[in-house]
Amino acid sequence: MAGLVIVGVDGSASSLAAVEAAAREARARKAALKVVHAFLWPAMHVPLGPSPLGPPGGGIQNSVERLVAEAVERARAAAPEVEVSDAVVAGEPLTVLEAQSRAAELVVVGSRGMGGFVGLMVGSTAVHLAAHAHCPVLVVREEARPDGPVVVGVDGSPAGDRAVEFAFEAAELYGTTLVALHAWTTWNAPLPAPQDPSEPYANPAEALGQEEERLLSEALAGHQERHPDVTVEHKLVHGPTREALIEASRDARLMVAGARGRGGFAGLLLGSVSQALLHHAHCPVAVVREGGGRR
Known part of the structure; x- marks a missing residue:
C-alpha cells in the first residue's frame, strides 16, 4: 500500500508553500497526498453559512472550501502524478494534525500560519507538532535548494x-x-x-x-x-x-x-x-x- 503524506493548510502563503513542498515529497516517496484543514469554527458555535444579507458565496464554510480547493490545485500543479485528497476536520489544528499523523509517513506544515504574530519566526503549531506528531514533521521555512545536500x-x-x-x-x-x-x-x-x-x-x-x-x-x-x-x-x-x-x-x-x-x-x-x-x-x-x- 502506498504511503501517505499529510499537509496542513490554513490559507496562508506559508501553508501554500508547504503544499507545494508536500506534493514534491509525496512524488519522491511514491505516496499519496492528503490536504487537511482544521476547522475550528464549529466548536465556537458561530454561523457557518452565508449571511442572509450577503452574497451566496459568502460565509465561513464557503471560505474554507475555497482555500482547500486552492491548496489541492497547487498540489496537483506541483506534482500532477500524485494522488491528492482533502479533508476538513473540525478541531484545533495541533490536535487534528497530531491525530492525522498516526496514519502518515510525513506531516508537512508551513513555518507560520494566519494566526502568526508579527516578529514570531515560527508558528506555535509547527513547534508543538514537531514535539507531538507520530511521524516525522517537515516544517517549510525558506525555499529548498534543489541541488543542495x-x-x-x-x-x-x-x-x-x-x-x-x-x-x-x-x-x-x-x-x-x-x-x-x-x-x-x-x-x-x-x-x-x-x-x-x-x-x-x-x-x-x-x-x-x-x-x-x-x-x-x-x-x-x-x-x-x-x-x-x-x-x-x-x-x-x-x-x-x-x-x-x-x-x-x-x-x-x-x-x-x-x-x-x-x-x-x-x-x-x-x-x-x-x-x-x-x-x-x-x-x-x-x-x-x-x-x-x-x-
Whole structure:
C-alpha cells in the first residue's frame, strides 16, 4: 500500500508553500497526498453559512472550501502524478494534525500560519507538532535548494538514530549527497579514557576530537550499510551545535534533526537544537522523534 503524506493548510502563503513542498515529497516517496484543514469554527458555535444579507458565496464554510480547493490545485500543479485528497476536520489544528499523523509517513506544515504574530519566526503549531506528531514533521521555512545536500545533525544518541535513518532515506529519495554533521566542544564531549592514568584530566583537544570522530563514524555505520548508494560527507565541527547546523543549512536542500539529543532533559519533548533550527534555519527542517518511522 502506498504511503501517505499529510499537509496542513490554513490559507496562508506559508501553508501554500508547504503544499507545494508536500506534493514534491509525496512524488519522491511514491505516496499519496492528503490536504487537511482544521476547522475550528464549529466548536465556537458561530454561523457557518452565508449571511442572509450577503452574497451566496459568502460565509465561513464557503471560505474554507475555497482555500482547500486552492491548496489541492497547487498540489496537483506541483506534482500532477500524485494522488491528492482533502479533508476538513473540525478541531484545533495541533490536535487534528497530531491525530492525522498516526496514519502518515510525513506531516508537512508551513513555518507560520494566519494566526502568526508579527516578529514570531515560527508558528506555535509547527513547534508543538514537531514535539507531538507520530511521524516525522517537515516544517517549510525558506525555499529548498534543489541541488543542495541533505544535512543531518549527528550526536550519537539513541534519540538521534532515527533522524539519521530518515536523513539517509531522504538523500536516497532525492538522489543527493548526505552531510552528516557532528559538532562538539570541550564542554559537551564525553571525556575519553586518559592514556596516562597519572594525568586523568590531561586529555588534549586532539584526543577529544578523535573520540568525536569515532562517535560520528559509529553512528553512521549501520545506516551506510543499508543505503550503500548514498554518498556521505563526514563533517566534524569544533564549535556549538546550533550555530554549526544553522550555518550548514544555508546551502542545504533539507536539514534533519532529532527531536531530542544527547544531554536532553527527561520530559522535554523538543530539544533546544531542534527548536533553534525551526526558528533560524535557512532551508526546510525535518524533526524526527525517537521511534517515529515510515508508515
